[in-house]
Structure formats: C-alpha cells, structure tokens
Amino acid sequence: MLSDLPSLVKVAREQAILGLYNESMTKFEQVLTMLTGKDPRIQKVRVEINEEYNTIKKLNSIVQRFKSQNSYIPAPVKATSPDPGVFQFGIPNPNYKAPSDNLGRFAAAPFSHHEEHEEPDSWAPPKAPEFKPRVPGNRQQPKPATRPKQPPQQPVKKPPESKNSRNYEKPWRANAVDPKAEEKSKEQNKANTFIDSIYPDGVGPDLDLIQALERDVMEKNPNVSFDDIADLDDAKMLLQEAVLLPILMPEFFTGIKRPWKGILMFGPPGTGKTMLAKSIATLGQTTFFNVSASSLASKYRGESEKLVRLLFEMAKFYAPSTIFFDEIDSLGSKRGEANEHEASRRVKTELLVQMDGVGGADDDKKRITVLAATNRPWDLDEALRRRLEKRVYIPLPSDKGRKRLFDIYLSSVNHKSDEIEWNHLISKTKGYSGADIANVCREAAMLPMRKKLIQLRSQGFNPQSIAKIKSEVEVPVTMDDLKEALSNVSKSVSNDDLEKYDSWMKEFGST
Ligand SMILES: Nc1ncnc2c1ncn2[C@@H]1O[C@H](COP(=O)(O)OP(=O)(O)OP(=O)(O)O)[C@@H](O)[C@H]1O
Ligand SMILES: [Mg+2]
Known part of the structure; x- marks a missing residue:
C-alpha cells in the first residue's frame, strides 16, 4: 500500500496546481490515512503532508467564498476609474491599490451582466503587478478547529524564479520541514489513542469521523456472558477457537493452522447471533468494534466508504481486535443488482479490499478477526461470502x-x-x-x-x-x-x- 504513496502525492500536488482542490484534498486525505504507524520517519512525512493538505484546504475555502459571492455585484468598473472598488470576499475594499497577484486580476475583472454597466470604449492597459506580502490576520477567516499546540503560520516565501521552474506558488514549501517533527514523533510514541497517534496536533482531515467511530462503534462492555446464552455450544466453541485461542496460544495458530479471518453466523431471527458476538466483546480479550449498517450508513452519507477504511485502520491500531458486522446483508448484499446505489457498491468494494488485508499481519498481537451475522445469508455477495471463511449455522434452540x-x-x-x-x-x-x-x-x-x-x-x-x-x-x-x-x-x-x-x-x- 505504501508503494502507492509517491504517485498519490504526485497526483494530489498536480491537481492542486491545476486548481482541482477538492480532488487534490481527497487524494491527500487518502495519503494521510495510509500514513499510520509509530515510525518517526512516517510521522515526519505525515506532518509535512498535513501542512500541504491544510494549505490546499485554505485555498479551497477562499475559492469557495469567491463562488458563493456570485450574487454580489460590485460598483460599475470603468477603465477611467482611477481606483476601482475591488471584489475582495464580497466587500468593496476602500484601500484597494493595484492588483498584486492572480487574485487581483480576477478581482478587477468587469462584471458585464450588471444592468447599469456601460462598456467603455477602450480598457486601460493592465497595471504591472506590485508585490505586496499578505498580512496574516487582515481577513476574517473562520478559525480552524485546532489545539493551541499548532505552530504559528510562517509568512509565505516566494520561490526563486528560474527558467526551468514552474511559475506557481508553493506555499506549503515554507512549512515543509517542521523543526519540531522529531519532538512530535517522540510524543507520538506515548500516544495511546488512535486519534493521538495519527493526529498528534489534534488536527486532521477526518477527525470528526474518527471521533464518531470511537464513540458509536467501539464497544465498551456489553455485559453478556456465555452462561447467559442457552445452547449453541458448537458456536461458542468455534468463537473461542477463532477469537480467543490465537491470542492465548499464538504459536499453535501458524501456517495452515492460521485462525479464521472471517466468521459468519447465520440463522433465523432471534436465535442469539448478536448475543454471541456481544459475549465475545464481554470477554474483553480483544478490542471490539460493533458495526451495524446504520452506524456506517445513515449519519455519514457519502462517507461510508471512508468510514470502512478508517474502521479497519483503527482496528489495526487497537489490535488484537474483533470487528462485528451485525445484519451484514444490508451492507454486503449482492453487487450488480438493479436497484443498487453507486455509494453502496463502493462501500462493498472497500469492505472486500479491507477484508483481504485482514490476517496478513505477521505479529499475532496485530490480528483482526471479522465477525458477521445475518438472517438472510442468501443475499450476501459471493466475494464477501468467500472472505467469511467459516460459516456457522445458529439454529433454533433444541x-x-x-x-x-x-x-x-x-x-x-x-x-x-x-x-x-x-x-x-x-x-x-x-x-x-x-x-x-x-x-x-x-x-x-x-x-x-x-x-x-x-x-x-x-x-x-x-x-x-x-x-x-x-x-x-x-x-x-x-x-x-x-x-x-x-x-x-x-x-x-x-x-x-x-x-x-x-x-x-x-x-x-x-x-
Ligand atoms: N440462545 C439464547 N440464549 C439466551 N437468550 C436468547 C438466545 N437466543 C435468543 N435469545 C433472546 O432473544 C433476544 C434476541 O437475540 P439476538 O438479538 O441475539 O438474536 P439474533 O439472532 O441476533 O436475531 P436477528 O437475526 O433478528 O438479529 C435476546 O435479547 C435474548 O433475549
Ligand atoms: Mg441480531
């Protein structure tokens, strides 16, 4: 996965240069979620990429503001006017001088659809741009949700011009080398939550999603013991064998005896499938993630695919972990059905990709087990069925x-x-x-x-x-x-x- 990083970063930067900020941000977000782990080198790269990402986010918000100001119609601009009002975030700026950069050029453009506007006979030649450093704080920008640890913004340096260099601003360069990176990565080693580990500064692209996952999906203690569940001795034994024993005696579960990556419990409604999963969580030997279709779908429409990815990243961090997908038929039904939504197809694909990564860890402590339950097994996608290697019937009670x-x-x-x-x-x-x-x-x-x-x-x-x-x-x-x-x-x-x-x-x- 890390081998894709350089090309992803390259594309993200190129898109930023072309002004495709949204696309670029998505790529950067992907890169950031890939950069996990405690290796100080990875941490350093992560800090740098995060700075770039934040810069692009800021640029994007400026552009968005311009777009949202379309209804603003500035005073008619005539070439003869010595000091046209400049369109700066929708507020006519009385202190307007000459256009100083590309933004200025845009700002001074005439708005021809204004009713009272008359076309001048001729336009004045463009004025030579005058370099004017930006003064931080003279605009009303929304405060980013940061912790006070964030280092102050460096003033943007202009890159030296050369024949071969491309002529665009790379403001993130000014922040590229963070002298505090090493200090941060040391701090990082102490991190004991997923958020602290990937966002030591407390800022990052998917902070809210991760917080939501930690809040809604990580099961604390559901308090269901094996003794509360009648019957189902085979299922209980299998779950113990698949989830608990590999942690207690890892040396036995190697090679062909590797533990099951995915277990599906299927059977009629009300037979104790959800209870069984909860009893595994109660034993507390693994970090338990209880995922129902609703926690992935409704609240974060359009983000579900990202949530799946973050979920597995998080499970890896807190490993050994068990991810339990309840009512998996609603998440992983057959692909290619006529009424299938594009977003849900993407979620399924992401789920398949992530499940392939499960169990690849050499370290037994880093193991993730996927547990799923359904009362409609025939609706499951074939590829998903294959990944749920052990399929256990939870029948009506004897x-x-x-x-x-x-x-x-x-x-x-x-x-x-x-x-x-x-x-x-x-x-x-x-x-x-x-x-x-x-x-x-x-x-x-x-x-x-x-x-x-x-x-x-x-x-x-x-x-x-x-x-x-x-x-x-x-x-x-x-x-x-x-x-x-x-x-x-x-x-x-x-x-x-x-x-x-x-x-x-x-x-x-x-x-
Ligand atoms: N084997 C069992 N032992 C004890 N209680 C049970 C058992 N099976 C079902 N129950 C009771 O039925 C309720 C529903 O069980 P559970 O939610 O585990 O069913 P399920 O198999 O997940 O059903 P569904 O497929 O509809 O989700 C439980 O709260 C419990 O009261
Ligand atoms: Mg259930």
Whole structure:
C-alpha cells in the first residue's frame, strides 16, 4: 500500500496546481490515512503532508467564498476609474491599490451582466503587478478547529524564479520541514489513542469521523456472558477457537493452522447471533468494534466508504481486535443488482479490499478477526461470502436449549419450579426461537399481575393505592399462566424459512 504513496502525492500536488482542490484534498486525505504507524520517519512525512493538505484546504475555502459571492455585484468598473472598488470576499475594499497577484486580476475583472454597466470604449492597459506580502490576520477567516499546540503560520516565501521552474506558488514549501517533527514523533510514541497517534496536533482531515467511530462503534462492555446464552455450544466453541485461542496460544495458530479471518453466523431471527458476538466483546480479550449498517450508513452519507477504511485502520491500531458486522446483508448484499446505489457498491468494494488485508499481519498481537451475522445469508455477495471463511449455522434452540431458556428467563420471576410441567412446555415450544421463548416468559410473568390489577380495580382501588399494596400484586407465575402465555405468543420462524436455511447450510455452511 505504501508503494502507492509517491504517485498519490504526485497526483494530489498536480491537481492542486491545476486548481482541482477538492480532488487534490481527497487524494491527500487518502495519503494521510495510509500514513499510520509509530515510525518517526512516517510521522515526519505525515506532518509535512498535513501542512500541504491544510494549505490546499485554505485555498479551497477562499475559492469557495469567491463562488458563493456570485450574487454580489460590485460598483460599475470603468477603465477611467482611477481606483476601482475591488471584489475582495464580497466587500468593496476602500484601500484597494493595484492588483498584486492572480487574485487581483480576477478581482478587477468587469462584471458585464450588471444592468447599469456601460462598456467603455477602450480598457486601460493592465497595471504591472506590485508585490505586496499578505498580512496574516487582515481577513476574517473562520478559525480552524485546532489545539493551541499548532505552530504559528510562517509568512509565505516566494520561490526563486528560474527558467526551468514552474511559475506557481508553493506555499506549503515554507512549512515543509517542521523543526519540531522529531519532538512530535517522540510524543507520538506515548500516544495511546488512535486519534493521538495519527493526529498528534489534534488536527486532521477526518477527525470528526474518527471521533464518531470511537464513540458509536467501539464497544465498551456489553455485559453478556456465555452462561447467559442457552445452547449453541458448537458456536461458542468455534468463537473461542477463532477469537480467543490465537491470542492465548499464538504459536499453535501458524501456517495452515492460521485462525479464521472471517466468521459468519447465520440463522433465523432471534436465535442469539448478536448475543454471541456481544459475549465475545464481554470477554474483553480483544478490542471490539460493533458495526451495524446504520452506524456506517445513515449519519455519514457519502462517507461510508471512508468510514470502512478508517474502521479497519483503527482496528489495526487497537489490535488484537474483533470487528462485528451485525445484519451484514444490508451492507454486503449482492453487487450488480438493479436497484443498487453507486455509494453502496463502493462501500462493498472497500469492505472486500479491507477484508483481504485482514490476517496478513505477521505479529499475532496485530490480528483482526471479522465477525458477521445475518438472517438472510442468501443475499450476501459471493466475494464477501468467500472472505467469511467459516460459516456457522445458529439454529433454533433444541429441547435442551429451550429448557435452559426457560430457566434463564424465569430465574428472575417468582415461580414454583416443581409445579411446572417442563416436558409440556418444551414440546409445545418446538419451533420457537430464543426471542420467542423470552417473550413467552415475559408474557407469563405479566399475566398474574395483570389479573390481580383487574381484580383490585373492580374493588375500587385506584392506581395510587395499588402502588401501596405491591406485595399483593407480585403473585407467583403458575403453569396456567405459562400455558396462557403460550397461546398468546406464537412462533416467529416459518417452516419454509427453516428449509431455506437448511439448504443454504448444506451448500455453503461449515460444521
Ligand atoms: N440462545 C439464547 N440464549 C439466551 N437468550 C436468547 C438466545 N437466543 C435468543 N435469545 C433472546 O432473544 C433476544 C434476541 O437475540 P439476538 O438479538 O441475539 O438474536 P439474533 O439472532 O441476533 O436475531 P436477528 O437475526 O433478528 O438479529 C435476546 O435479547 C435474548 O433475549
Ligand atoms: Mg441480531
């Protein structure tokens, strides 16, 4: 990747020279995101490139201001006028002298569409440009979001003219060698956040995006343990094998035994896929990034592709990391569909590229594992499917699993275990998902309270007085309540869907 850098920088500079500031900025941004790592040489280059980038950003904002001032129509300019009002950021400048540079030339141009403007018979010859150094601070510029550490701006030096040199300003040259670069790179080594590591000054092109990622995507502690999850022993073992063991015993997972780069959990809705991923985050052995399609798409329209790149850069920095893409079908559906949006195609491509880079690290500590979950595996793009090497089916709970689910969800409710006909419950809930069983238990837990409330209301109790007799409302859950709840809550996964999962599992799944 670094080998592309010189050519990227070259193109970025050429575009800047041609005035294609937006394109140039995008290239520079790409370069900056590539320049990561603690190597002081890389840090030094990064500081220099950042200076260039900022200069181009400033130039661009000046140009944008000119464009946004199109509605401003200056006073008619006549050649005979000794001192035309100059169009400087939309404000007629009473102290206007002669045009001093290219900007001046533009400024003095006549605006022919002004109604009252009369064309002069002849225009005066252009005045010789008079060199006038820019005085910093005489314009009202918006303050950049910087920390005070930023060194003061150097005055722009004019490059010496020579026959071969191209005649354009290279203001970034003045800032190219930063005497404090070494000091900064030392500081850098101490950096323990991604932002500090890539933007030691606290300024950079994608600061807001990175902050958003750190805020929304880095999972702190979701607090779900393996014991909270019923059944799914195979999936639990596989996740441990793929995510935890390579960190604990790296020497074993080498060569052909390298850990899986990507794992896909697929299965009907409500079977515990998201819970399983969260339990991996809770174990805390890896930095966990929880990415849902919404955190990549809605908020940062048009930036999603960049977000994917930053996400993987960040994961590399905090490695060993696990990146979890929940509902990956919405992010990585098949490419080339008729209704596919160009932006979403670019996101998919970026995801494929980044996933190829995963697992390439020689250092085990730098490992990234991609975890994904979906209940529509058949919608996945083939290339993405290939990269998710291990595809695990998360099925509906077995008999044993359903018993465990009842135990988990009734443990917090008052009930008499020996009065409950477990076998009846287990056979009646065949085909129910974990989420369905949680709903049955919730419903059963509410029923006695609901009945008691109706009874109390009929006796003339109002809600306030009911609150005083809480103990009467908290009635234990009985087998009748559970049966009634069962008739109220039906299963949510159809047999047709189950067949689809089975056949996809046969075709593409792993065991
Ligand atoms: N195996 C399980 N053990 C414990 N609870 C479960 C299990 N499966 C599902 N649940 C319950 O169902 C809810 C939904 O689970 P989860 O979000 O993990 O499902 P999912 O497989 O990710 O579903 P979807 O495919 O719709 O995203 C959980 O909050 C939990 O209450
Ligand atoms: Mg889920």
